[in-house]
Structure formats: structure tokens, C-alpha cells
Amino acid sequence: MEEDPNDIYDSLREAHEQYIDDLLPKDSADSCPYAGSLLHSTSSAATPSSSNSTRPISSFTGQPQFNIESATQLLEAFRKMQPYFPLISLPEDADVASLAKDRPFELLAILASATGSKSLQGHSLYDEEFRKILALKFVAGGERTLDLLLGLLIYCAWYPFHLRPRSKQLTQYLRMATDIVHDLELDQQPEEDQFVQPTIDEERSRGLRAYLGCFYLVSGRANMWSKQTSMPFTPWTAACCEMLENAALLPSDRAFTWMIRFQHMNEGVMGLRKLEKDASQDEYQIKLLVKGMESQIREWTGKISREVSSTVTLTLCRLFTETFLYGAPLLKFPTPRSASGVVEVIDVQRLVQAVSPLQQFLDRCVSLPLSEFGNFCSLDWGRLICSIILCFRLSFPLEKCPQWNATAFRQRVNFEYYLSRLCQDDEGSAGHQSLTPTTARTADVRSASQVILEVVRRKFQKRMELLMAAPPSAQPISSANLDRTMKGCPVLDGSLDQYFQVWDETFVDPSMVMPAASDEKSANPPTGQPAVFHDLWATMTMSWADDGSDNMDMNFGSQ
Structure with missing residues (x-):
């Protein structure tokens, strides 16, 4: 009889607990960090009558083959990624063994995130295991811990949303992270606390970073899609920024707090856009609000130390905020209309002010x-994508801003130059030329993004050819007269559907997850051997933490 889907996680947890009990001595539970919540969780589900009634959890996806050498390489790759989202402390002497012992779920999130820098199909190993363990801990075990929250935020921070437009996984995981923040009450000021403490310890700083990091990701994603954020900026958020900045237990803490503040400024710009759309403020009042935000940005820029402000992350964050302040009217989709139904007319002077920070942002990107x-x-x-959209639109006459001088903009900002630079590979040639839907299976985030940018470049070139061919006296070309090869987002108009099917996390390359021929015996347990659910990651990290063993045999069904 087929197992009830509603009971699968209860059965999984029960079998997992039994497996851990059999695997470890009673006094060794602490050596398996995942055993904690799962061993001590309670359930009303009945225990399976026989171990033969369950099936190995690895049967869902194949059996990952982990080894400490690949994990070490990914950890080193993550060190280069960390400055773009400095959420956790990662000391120079931290290695796979120490992280496996003290912070195993964070380690798993690190490895799953770093695989994207190697191959989008790296999820067949660590990404798939991350989702499996998350289900065990969050769904089956009901765990709500700081370790789980930090790992979840790391994973969400480097999730390639722009390569998986149909996936709702990132939205779901951010909701989970928000729930954990609420459950741990990290978004609430403790009653015994003063608003700002002069000193905080490492554990408290981890909680502050987790809360601020969750705000940063949730708020940033809401901004991208013009949605209401589920985690508002409050006086307590501001106080947490101040505490973390004053303590600065990590060199990156000061940069991190300013990233949070600039993201909050972006929220303010979105609020300004709502006022413009609803026509609840007149033009003069809107200009005053924009001036106030300009002054705030200048004040913040003057406060930030040169060492912090020169970091790539904060530079891009600051320049985009300034660009967004002026260019937001062109980044609101669909085209905003006033309360009376009249299409909004965009202030040309505001767009003129967007040009300088936009060019600086793109210059900084292509200099990397x-x-x-x-x-x-x-x-x-997300910031790069919004900047490209804005630059594309400013390169042509604007129906909603007849005074806009697109020719002068193109003379100052050569958009095709930036696109060409972003599409190049390490040797200086077009990085998209050798990437096809077949070879895309081994693409990393960078090369896959180059494919999208190349489609944008072709659209821009076709638009320019059409514009140059039109007589000088002709009216501006209406977007209604353009086909999809010259307008629209390539992610949404079907131009890249052939690639998305192999970039999406639901695609699994069997060659990357199935054992090699020499492992055929271990991949197929002898008939009659009991099959049990088991937490491969917990077992692997135990061995890494104990003796640094290189390769792990993940098939326990044959033992």
C-alpha cells in the first residue's frame, strides 16, 4: 500500500532517530550536531512496524559522493564570496574539520552556495543535501536555532534567482528565515537591554548579524519586485546597526551595517514611488522629499571611513542607492498611473541626476x-540588473519624458561598451559563444549570466539599428511597434527558456549524483538488508570533525 504523503516526514523522523540511536553510543549524541533536535523531538506518529517499510532517503535523489578535498576547495572559494554578504565569522584558521564539528549546517550552506561558482549543477551534491537536511531540521524536527537561521540566510544570499525565474524556492526559504527570526525574538528588543550597549559578546553579535542579514535579504527582494516587505525597518533595527557597528567584532561589521542602512534608504525610495503613483503628494512635495534623501546620502557618505567606503560591496551599494533615488520612475513596472488614471510624466531633471551615479556604478562593475x-x-x-534596465531605457527616447535627450545620454554613456565588457570571458572574447543549451549544464553563475547579457546586447543593437535607420524628422519609435527581439526582459519573453530548463534546480544530471561503476555494489544493497532513512551530512561531518577522513562511503544499507 502506498505511504500517505502527509506522514512521510513523521516516518522519516522516526526512522532517522532510530538510525542515530543505533549508530552512536548514548553519550556521543553531542558529537552529531543534527542529532540534538531530532533525537529529542516528539511525535504523535506511530513508529513504523518494520525497517523494511521505509526506503533510503538517498533514493529520492541518488547518493552524493562527498570528499574533504572538494569541500576544502569550496570553502576557500566562499572566502572570496563572503565580503558581499558578511554574515558570519570565518577565521583564517577555520577549516572543514573545525566547521564540521562546531557549525555543520553553516558549513553545508557554505558548500551549497559555493558550488555555483563552479557549476550550476553543483546542487546535485551539496544543494540537494542542503534541502534534505533543512527538511529534517525545520519540518520534521521543528528546529528553530541560530545555526539553522544563519545557514538558511547564507544559502538564500547566493541563490541565483535571475537564472531560475520560475522557481519560488527563494521566496519560501526567506519566509522560513523570517519565521525563525520571529520565533527567536531577534526582531524584538529584550526588556532588560538598554537601547545601545557599549559592548556585546560573540554570541550576541551572531544574533544581531542574523537579524540584520534577514532584513537585508527580505527587504532587497521586496524592492526588486515592488512588494511590501515582511520585515520592516524599526527603531530596534537601527539600534542593532549601531550596536554591531560600535562593537565591530569583525572587520566587516561596519560595512555590513552601512549596507543595511542603504537598503533601508531604497525602501524609502519605494515609498516615495507609492506617493507618486497615488498622486497623494504634489510635485513640489516630492522634490522636497528627494532633496531630503539626497542630504541623508551625503551625510552618510561623509560618516563612513575611507577604509570601509572603498570596499567593492559598499561602493556598489551606495552608488545604486543614489541611482535608484533618481531613476526609480523608470524601474517601476508596469508603468505607474496616477489616481486619476493619467499616465505619469517623469521629471527630466530627476533623470539627468541619475546619469552620474549610474555611470559610476557601471564603471566600477567593469573594472572588476x-x-x-x-x-x-x-x-x-539585482542591482546590476536594475542598472542595466535603466541604462537601456535611457539610451532611447522616452514616451513618458519627451524632454529627455537620449542622444546626449548615449554620447556620455556608451551602453554597448558596458554590455560588451560584461559579456567577455577571461581571455577577452565573447564568453557566450561556446555556451549552448548542451554545454550550459556545466555553466557557473557568471557564464550563465553572460548568456542573458548577450541577449540584452542583441536587443539593444537591433533597437539602435532601427533608430539610426529612421529619418531625423520621424517621430520616436513606439514600443508598441517593436517585436520581442528588440524589447522586453529576456528572462520573461521566452528568449532563454532553452537554458532555464538546465539551470533550474529541478534538473538533475544523473552522472553527477550516481555512484561510479566501482561503487555498484554499495549503490545496491543486498536483497533482504534493511533500508533506513539516514542523515548523510551529519554522518559525514562527524567523520570529518574526528579524523579528517578524505572519502566517505555514504551507503549504510549494505553494512
Whole structure:
């Protein structure tokens, strides 16, 4: 009889507990960090009558083959990624063994996130295991811990949302992270606390970073999609920024707090857009609000130390905030209308002010080594995408701003130059040329993003050819007269559907998850051997923490 889907996680937990009990001595529970919540959780579900009634959890996806050498390489890759979202402390002497012992779920999130810098199909190993363990801990075990929250935020920070447009996984995981923040009451000021403490310990700083990091990701994603955020900026959020900045237990803490503040400024700009759309404020009042935000940005910029302000992450964050302040009217989709139904007319002077920070943002991006784009977190990609959209639109006449001088803009900002630079590979040639839907299976985040940018470049070139061919006296070309090869987002218009099917996390390359021929015996347990659910990651990290063993045999069904 087929197992009731509603009971699968209860059965999984019960079998998992029994497996851990059999695997470890009673006094060794602490050596398996995942055993904690799962061993001591309670359930009303009945215990399976026989171990033969369950099936190995690895049968859902194949059996990952982990080894400490690949994990070490991914950990080193993550060190280069970390400055773009400095959420956790990662000392120089921290290695796979020490993290496996003290922070195993954070380690798993690190490895799952870093695989994208190698291959989008790296999820077949660590990404798949991350989701499996998350289900065990969050769903089956009901765990709500800081370790779980930090690991979840790391994973969400580097989730390639722009390569998986149909996936709702990131939204679901951010909701989970928000729930954990609420459950741990990290978003609430403790009654015994003063509003700002002069000193905080390492454990308290981890909680502050987790709360602020969750705000940063949730708020940033809401901004991208013009949605209401589920985690508002409060006086307590501001106080947490101040506490973390004053303590600065990590060199990156000061940069992190300013990233939070600039993201809050972006929220303010979105609020301003709502006032413009609803026509609840007149033009003069809107200009006053914009001036106030300009002054705030200048004041903040003057406060930030040169050492902190020169970091790539904070530079891009600050320049985008300034660009967004002026260019937001062109980044609101669909085209905003006033309360009376009249299409909004955009202030040309405001767009003129967007040009300088936009150009500085793009200049900073193309000055980076191409390998650096593989380290971008999801919000960095979001900023780059918004800047490209804005630059594309400003390069042509605007129906909603007849005074806009697109020719002068193109003379100052050569958009095709920036696109060409972003599409290049390490050797200086077009990085998209050798990437096809077949070879895309081995693409990393950077090369896959180059494919999207190349489609944008082709759209821009076709628009320019059409514009140059039109007589000088002709009216501006209406977007209604353009086909999809010259307008629209390539992610949404079907131009890249052939790639998305192999970039999406639901695609699994069997060659990356199935054991090699030499492992055929271990992949197929002898008939009659009991099959049990088991936490592969917990077992692996126990061995890494104990003796640093290189390769792990993950098949316990044959033992």
C-alpha cells in the first residue's frame, strides 16, 4: 500500500532517530550536531512496524559522493564570496574539520552556495543535501536555532534567482528565515537591554548579524519586485546597526551595517514611488522629499571611513542607492498611473541626476576582474540588473519624458561598451559563444549570466539599428511597434527558456549524483538488508570533525 504523503516526514523522523540511536553510543549524541533536535523531538506518529517499510532517503535523489578535498576547495572559494554578504565569522584558521564539528549546517550552506561558482549543477551534491537536511531540521524536527537561521540566510544570499525565474524556492526559504527570526525574538528588543550597549559578546553579535542579514535579504527582494516587505525597518533595527557597528567584532561589521542602512534608504525610495503613483503628494512635495534623501546620502557618505567606503560591496551599494533615488520612475513596472488614471510624466531633471551615479556604478562593475562576478550575492545581481534596465531605457527616447535627450545620454554613456565588457570571458572574447543549451549544464553563475547579457546586447543593437535607420524628422519609435527581439526582459519573453530548463534546480544530471561503476555494489544493497532513512551530512561531518577522513562511503544499507 502506498505511504500517505502527509506522514512521510513523521516516518522519516522516526526512522532517522532510530538510525542515530543505533549508530552512536548514548553519550556521543553531542558529537552529531543534527542529532540534538531530532533525537529529542516528539511525535504523535506511530513508529513504523518494520525497517523494511521505509526506503533510503538517498533514493529520492541518488547518493552524493562527498570528499574533504572538494569541500576544502569550496570553502576557500566562499572566502572570496563572503565580503558581499558578511554574515558570519570565518577565521583564517577555520577549516572543514573545525566547521564540521562546531557549525555543520553553516558549513553545508557554505558548500551549497559555493558550488555555483563552479557549476550550476553543483546542487546535485551539496544543494540537494542542503534541502534534505533543512527538511529534517525545520519540518520534521521543528528546529528553530541560530545555526539553522544563519545557514538558511547564507544559502538564500547566493541563490541565483535571475537564472531560475520560475522557481519560488527563494521566496519560501526567506519566509522560513523570517519565521525563525520571529520565533527567536531577534526582531524584538529584550526588556532588560538598554537601547545601545557599549559592548556585546560573540554570541550576541551572531544574533544581531542574523537579524540584520534577514532584513537585508527580505527587504532587497521586496524592492526588486515592488512588494511590501515582511520585515520592516524599526527603531530596534537601527539600534542593532549601531550596536554591531560600535562593537565591530569583525572587520566587516561596519560595512555590513552601512549596507543595511542603504537598503533601508531604497525602501524609502519605494515609498516615495507609492506617493507618486497615488498622486497623494504634489510635485513640489516630492522634490522636497528627494532633496531630503539626497542630504541623508551625503551625510552618510561623509560618516563612513575611507577604509570601509572603498570596499567593492559598499561602493556598489551606495552608488545604486543614489541611482535608484533618481531613476526609480523608470524601474517601476508596469508603468505607474496616477489616481486619476493619467499616465505619469517623469521629471527630466530627476533623470539627468541619475546619469552620474549610474555611470559610476557601471564603471566600477567593469573594472572588476571577471571572476569577481561569480562572488556576487543575489542582491548584487539585482542591482546590476536594475542598472542595466535603466541604462537601456535611457539610451532611447522616452514616451513618458519627451524632454529627455537620449542622444546626449548615449554620447556620455556608451551602453554597448558596458554590455560588451560584461559579456567577455577571461581571455577577452565573447564568453557566450561556446555556451549552448548542451554545454550550459556545466555553466557557473557568471557564464550563465553572460548568456542573458548577450541577449540584452542583441536587443539593444537591433533597437539602435532601427533608430539610426529612421529619418531625423520621424517621430520616436513606439514600443508598441517593436517585436520581442528588440524589447522586453529576456528572462520573461521566452528568449532563454532553452537554458532555464538546465539551470533550474529541478534538473538533475544523473552522472553527477550516481555512484561510479566501482561503487555498484554499495549503490545496491543486498536483497533482504534493511533500508533506513539516514542523515548523510551529519554522518559525514562527524567523520570529518574526528579524523579528517578524505572519502566517505555514504551507503549504510549494505553494512
